[in-house]
Amino acid sequence: MGGGETPILLVGAGHMGGALIAGWRRAAAMSPKDLLIRDPSPGEAARTAAAAGAVLNGPDEGLAAARTVILGVKPQVWRGIATELAPRLAPDAVVISIMAGVKAADIAEVLPGRPIARVMPTTAAAVGEGAASIWSADPAARARARALFAPLGVVVDLDEEAQIHAATAASGSAPAYVYAVVEALEAAGVRAGLGPEAARDLSRAAVTGAAALMRTTGEDAAVLRRQVTSPAGTTEAALQVLVGGGELQALVERAVLAAARRSRELGGEG
Ligand SMILES: NC(=O)c1ccc[n+]([C@@H]2O[C@H](COP(=O)([O-])OP(=O)(O)OC[C@H]3O[C@@H](n4cnc5c(N)ncnc54)[C@H](OP(=O)(O)O)[C@@H]3O)[C@@H](O)[C@H]2O)c1
Incomplete structure (x- = not known):
C-alpha cells in the first residue's frame, strides 16, 4: 500500500477494527504512524499499534489529515459519532464503512461530499485470512477499499449495495x-x-x-x-x-x- 490512502483514521477499534489493525501490522501493509485511531476503550491491537507510533485518541485538529476514514463502530451508535466528527474531517476524505446494515446514502447525509465504500470484513483479517466483500458506487472509493483489504485476505467485489446484507449474513457473521x-x-x-x-x-x-x-x-x-x-x-x-x-x-x-x-x-x- 502507499500513495494517497494514508493517513487512515479508524473510528472504533473493537473486535473488528482491532482485527484490521492486527492484520495490517502483520502484513506490514502500512506504517503504524499512518494510522489514527479513535476509540474510548481501545483493545490490545490499538494499544500495541499506538506503542509502535500510531496516534491513539489524538487531538481533534489532527483528524483533517486523514485521507481515508474507516467507520468501525456499532451500527446503533454510528450516527451521533459521525455527526460529531463530520466538521473535523477533510471534505474529500474517502469514507469506508465496515458497519452492518448502514446504507451509503445515510452515511452520505452525515458526511456529505465524500466518496463512500462499504466493506463487510471478517475477523480472520487479523491473521491475513479474512474475507472482505466490497461495494461502492464510486470507482476510486472501491479501489481504495480494495487496496486496504487485499493485504488482509480474500476480496470480493459486489455489484449492488443490497448484496451487502447477504455478504454480512453468509460471510461477516x-x-x-x-x-x-x-x-x-x-x-x-x-x-x-x-x-x-x-x-x-x-x-x-x-x-x-x-x-x-x-x-x-x-x-x-x-x-x-x-x-x-x-x-x-x-x-x-x-x-x-x-x-x-x-x-x-x-x-x-x-x-x-x-x-x-x-x-x-x-x-x-x-
Ligand atoms: N465483529 C465482527 O465479526 C464484525 C464483522 C464484520 C463487520 N462488523 C462491524 O464492525 C463494527 C464494529 O463491530 P465490533 O464487533 O468490532 O464491535 P465492538 O467490539 O463493540 O467495537 C466497537 C468499538 O467502537 C468503540 N466506540 C464507541 N464509541 C465510540 C466513539 N465515539 N468513537 C470511536 N469509537 C467508539 C467501542 O467502545 P465501547 O466498547 O467503549 O463502546 C468499541 O471499542 C459493527 O458495525 C459491525 O457491524 C463486525
Whole structure:
C-alpha cells in the first residue's frame, strides 16, 4: 500500500477494527504512524499499534489529515459519532464503512461530499485470512477499499449495495457459526465418551485441519467431504443425520436469512 490512502483514521477499534489493525501490522501493509485511531476503550491491537507510533485518541485538529476514514463502530451508535466528527474531517476524505446494515446514502447525509465504500470484513483479517466483500458506487472509493483489504485476505467485489446484507449474513457473521459448530462438536465428543480436554483438542483440530486442507488444496468442499466419506462407513452414518434429508442446508439457510433480515433492520429497512 502507499500513495494517497494514508493517513487512515479508524473510528472504533473493537473486535473488528482491532482485527484490521492486527492484520495490517502483520502484513506490514502500512506504517503504524499512518494510522489514527479513535476509540474510548481501545483493545490490545490499538494499544500495541499506538506503542509502535500510531496516534491513539489524538487531538481533534489532527483528524483533517486523514485521507481515508474507516467507520468501525456499532451500527446503533454510528450516527451521533459521525455527526460529531463530520466538521473535523477533510471534505474529500474517502469514507469506508465496515458497519452492518448502514446504507451509503445515510452515511452520505452525515458526511456529505465524500466518496463512500462499504466493506463487510471478517475477523480472520487479523491473521491475513479474512474475507472482505466490497461495494461502492464510486470507482476510486472501491479501489481504495480494495487496496486496504487485499493485504488482509480474500476480496470480493459486489455489484449492488443490497448484496451487502447477504455478504454480512453468509460471510461477516459466519465465523461465529463455525465456532458454534466447534462448540457443538466438543460437547458431542464428551457425550460420546471423550474427556473434556480431549474433546476440545480434537474438535478444534478437526475444524482447523479441515479448513487448512480446503485452503491448501483449493478443492470444493463437496469433493473434500466425499474424500472422507467411505460407503457404509462411520462418516456416512453421521452425514445421514446431518444432511441426509437436507436438514443442515435448511438450518443454515434459516440462520443466514435471519442475519440478512437483521442487517436490513439495522439499516432502517425494517
Ligand atoms: N465483529 C465482527 O465479526 C464484525 C464483522 C464484520 C463487520 N462488523 C462491524 O464492525 C463494527 C464494529 O463491530 P465490533 O464487533 O468490532 O464491535 P465492538 O467490539 O463493540 O467495537 C466497537 C468499538 O467502537 C468503540 N466506540 C464507541 N464509541 C465510540 C466513539 N465515539 N468513537 C470511536 N469509537 C467508539 C467501542 O467502545 P465501547 O466498547 O467503549 O463502546 C468499541 O471499542 C459493527 O458495525 C459491525 O457491524 C463486525
